[in-house]
Amino acid sequence: MEAPEKCCDTQFKVLSSGDYILPPPLQASIDKIVEKEGYISHKTINRSISTSGGNFLAELYEVDIKGTTADEDKETNIFIKNKMDDIQMTILDIAECYNMENFFYRHLSILYDDIQNKANIPVGERYNMVKSYDATNPNTIILENLAKKGFTTVHRMEVVPLKFAQLSVQQLARFHGLSWVLEKQHPEYFKKKIRPLKATYQFNDDYQKFIDSMSTYTDKCVDMDKQVRLNNFKPVVMETVKKNYFENAGSRCCLCHGDYRANNILMKKDGDNITEVIPVDYQLLYYGCPVLDFIYFIFPCTDQEFRRKHLDDLKDLYYESLRKFLKYFNMEVESVYPRREFETEYKKRLDCGLAFGLLLTPVLFTNDDDIPDFAKDNIGKISVTPDPKMDERIRGLVGDFQKWGIL
Incomplete structure (x- = not known):
């Protein structure tokens, strides 16, 4: 586990990074985005993250897609919120x-x-x-990662x-x-x-x-x-x-x-x-x-x-x-x-x-x-x-x- 990073006014912790392997349904969603964004070649950097109490009911990930399209070099920064399994939150559906x-x-x-x-x-x-992206399953929210824009x-x-x-x-x-x-x-x-x-x-x-x-x-x-x-x-x-x-x-x-x-x-x-x-x-x-x-x-x-x-x-x-x-x-x-x-x-x-x-x-x-x-x-x-x-x-x-x- 890496040390906590201070990002402006909120505490942000990287739980795992680099070659972190996403669960298969999430990887399928990323593959779909890669295709839709027109990448000819690309590499991805995946991170599992925590907001230190800002979110209680989801697994959070960041994915950076870097590569080339037919017209340009391109980077797509993605934030994923994925439903946890076996949630015991009995007061919410x-x-x-x-x-x-x-x-x-x-x-x-x-x-x-x-x-x-x-x-x-x-x-x-x-x-x-x-900005949002289509997900391949109803338990996932995929958004532009605005942390990359400050x-x-x-x-x-x-x-x-x-x-x-x-x-x-x-x-x-x-x-x-x-x-x-x-x-x-x-x-x-x-x-x-x-x-x-x-x-x-x-x-x-x-x-x-x-x-x-x-x-x-x-x-x-x-x-x-x-x-x-x-x-x-x-x-x-x-x-x-x-x-x-x-x-x-x-x-x-x-x-x-x-x-x-x-x-x-x-x-x-x-x-x-x-x-x-x-x-x-x-x-x-x-x-x-x-x-x-x-x-x-x-x-x-x-x-x-x-x-x-x-x-x-x-x-x-x-x-x-x-x-x-x-x-x-x-x-x-x-x-x-x-x-x-x-x-x-x-x-x-x-x-x-x-x-x-x-x-x-x-x-x-x-x-x-x-x-x-x-x-x-x-x-x-x-x-x-x-x-x-x-x-x-x-x-x-x-x-x-x-x-x-x-x-």
């Missing part, structure tokens, strides 16, 4: 997760590109997507930089906007392919055990008075999350990302300046209320000081970005998603921000050498060793929700 991401890259992303191209949306105003992620324990948050919120607004545009331009497709998409979470006994397990870590971060408040909230955490995902009567809905957090948003820097972000990881797509994506992004990725300074501005930025994006399609945001409804839904669903924060923070703050094996272990029995920096994050989270009257 993993096969459906991979089907969902394949649906996005093989079908929906093509439609979204076509929609944006026909509207002549400038490069800097588009919803950004990673893209990286914010480390999961860090508060996201303001510029990163701003660009990410703009992209989120465009993602939601595209859903409403798709509904308008292709109503039958939307009715058959998008509206039926439900969240894949299974709210079962293991989910409740996971809630109970994570609370043993978060309770220790606060004083006795706040522990009492958290214990009063804990019995309704599962119902809170379930309600927000599945009870949408009367809510304006669209296609939602479902896992819109810092680890699933690639960023590119020019020196210290973040210039571009690209969302990835579409395994948890579902049809629901768009405010939930915004809340899911904010609370696991920021601290109390950040929210005090920037939360209201980011809400304004989301809505204005949606307004500007829909203008390209001659759609008025107040007709599609009135600001009053956005604010009502935000207040109605804010308690889910507390639930997300309490459930995700202990995992995000797990030390690199103690990352739980979500693929092999029952999630109800997962234990972690959070970094001490988690304490302040949880205290700020609890303090905000006490101030807002939810605790």
Whole structure:
């Protein structure tokens, strides 16, 4: 095993490299790409990699194809996410997760590109997507390896930089906007392919055990008075999350990302300046209320000081970005998603921000050498060793929700 390499803000470990032999189905996919890209001669360099806690349910690989075509010397850099065998993630349908991401890259992303191209949306105003390649099996996602172009992620324990948050919120607004545009331009497709998409979470006994397990870590971060408040909230955490995902009567809905957090948003820097972000990881797509994506992004990725300074501005930025994006399609945001409804839904669903924060923070703050094996272990029995920096994050989270009257 090679030593860890530091790549911008995220820890990146090469597990094996050079002449690493890919599993046969993955090699078949690479052979298909080699043929489609027109290589006459080529060599490949394969690496098995880890994101040190950024990904829990997949085997990750990098493949560099170098060679010549009829016209030029060429290099193709590929990132592979492959479903692990024997995953014990009982609260998610993993096969459906991979089907969902394949649906996005093989079908929906093509439609979204076509929609944006026909509207002549400038490069800097588009919803950004990673180039994808066809895979030979449904358990594999094959993408352009943007790490080779300088893209990286914010480390999961860090508060996201303001510029990163701003660009990410703009992209989120465009993602939601595209859903409403798709509904308008292709109503039958939307009715058959998008509206039926439900969240894949299974709210079962293991989910409740996971809630109970994570609370043993978060309770220790606060004083006795706040522990009492958290214990009063804990019995309704599962119902809170379930309600927000599945009870949408009367809510304006669209296609939602479902896992819109810092680890699933690639960023590119020019020196210290973040210039571009690209969302990835579409395994948890579902049809629901768009405010939930915004809340899911904010609370696991920021601290109390950040929210005090920037939360209201980011809400304004989301809505204005949606307004500007829909203008390209001659759609008025107040007709599609009135600001009053956005604010009502935000207040109605804010308690889910507390639930997300309490459930995700202990995992995000797990030390690199103690990352739980979500693929092999029952999630109800997962234990972690959070970094001490988690304490302040949880205290700020609890303090905000006490101030807002939810605790």
